[in-house]
Amino acid sequence: MQFLEAIVISDLAYYMAHRLLHEIPWLWQFHAVHHSIEHMDWLAAVRVHPCEQLFTQICKMMPLYWLGFTKECFAVYAVYSAAIAFLIHANITIKFGPLKWFIATPQFHHWHHSKSPKIHNKNFAVQLPLLDLLFGTLYMPAKKMPDRYGVSNAIPAGYLGQILYPFRGKIKMLINRLKPGIDRYFRPLPVILGFTSIAISSLTAMALFNHMDIPTFIASWNTQQVTVAELQQGKLKTCDFN
Template identity: 30%
Template sequence: MNFEWLISHPEVLLLALAPLFFVCILLEWLVRNRLPVNAQYHGVEVACNFALAAMHQATDLLAGLLIAKLYLWLFDWRMFDIQMTVVSFIALIIAQDFCYYWFHRASHRIRWMWAAHVVHHSSENMNFSTAFRQSLMYPLAGMWLFWLPLVVIGFDPNWIVFVVLLNLGLQFFVHTQAVKSLGFMEYIFNTPSHHRVHHGRNPQYIDKNYAGVLIIWDKLFGTFEPEVDTVEYGITKPVNSFNPLTVTFAEWRDLLADVSQPHLTWRQKIALLLSPPQASNTIENSGSDNNNLVDEKTTV
């Protein structure tokens, strides 16, 4: 496998990185006795995490065929012809990470998107295998929409997909409790400490540290929170299941039940889809006015 072939087939990047991921999992497992209880590996949960990863990968490959056609069509309308050099590659990495920040933030603040993203947060443990906990519903939730500006600007779609997957691959390494601090890197990059906060259900940690690779976006847009108190992992509305199908569709089931209530107006139904995760009776009691919505804080 050479680099040119990889750029032409960026969808295999995470598979190419899989051996490195498994080495990290093995090393973390070997030092498990030095780690907190909620960093331990439990067979049934690890199996669930791997199943979720496989389902996510399969769906991404299938959906990617359609999304690639859209990206290529939009690429014909691009603003600039950007040639890939070292400088433009770095610019793409930074631009994509900026887009990822807003995708990630939207995934916590829009219930339709949270229904997919909640899968990643539903574990009450934090170890490298937690990074595999992904949803097959991301294409339906609209993750791909956030990279469209990069195509319109003029970055080659293959390079965009490569950088998106590279970003996700790098995020694997922040899902651990084995690393406490990375010194000066904490000021610029997303680190295990920053990401542990993001997975916390402690009130002060909810909806914080959306960073992909660079933590600077959280600091710029007011969503940064340092790790101070011990992190409690998971969500405030637990799924309580290791069945990958239950984990995947639990929030979609609840969302469908909420929007199917017959007494809701269409405006209220749309508000349920687009508002932050909340108690199902909030919109019922708000009439047609959506200005008084109060978050249930089910996001982490």
């Protein structure tokens, strides 16, 4: 009995959180990563932004914790919730009959992922379709599946790009603020690099001309220069290495 209560309470909380993800623009930026999937399969269940995952899990689990549900109930519900998540995203067309009103099915949830903007705000529950029926957000035409999935906005394909996607506005703003200072400090850089390149090229040419490698050529600058006559007369200066 407690397990059934957990399903109702948790999915009701998730329904509300899910609607917020769609209706609040800055929350949608996180949820859009999940909706960007264009080919539905069971792995779509785990294509979720970490911030969204944290938000929805808190919304789902905290009511159960506050109401004192047992650890055993938590464990069973967690397994059931994960199994349903994989099921509703799976690319299968199993007929559930009357059970489709009591258990979320692929047909039910696939319509939520339809690329049609009119259907994006339908089927918010993930376990109990009756909640959508109750709140007037149910959309489940008989014997039909969506033709296209995804969102109209371009979402990065790579994981890092998807992680940063919700923050792209803030990142762009930060870059624009820092850009004047960056330009001021780095404007002389091309000139410095040019002179450095000329100096290295000249040094290399001089070393080759003297038949030396560059370290030996540089070391020779501090070597005592003597003539043959000075060598013959023993006029070398004493070097103090202390």
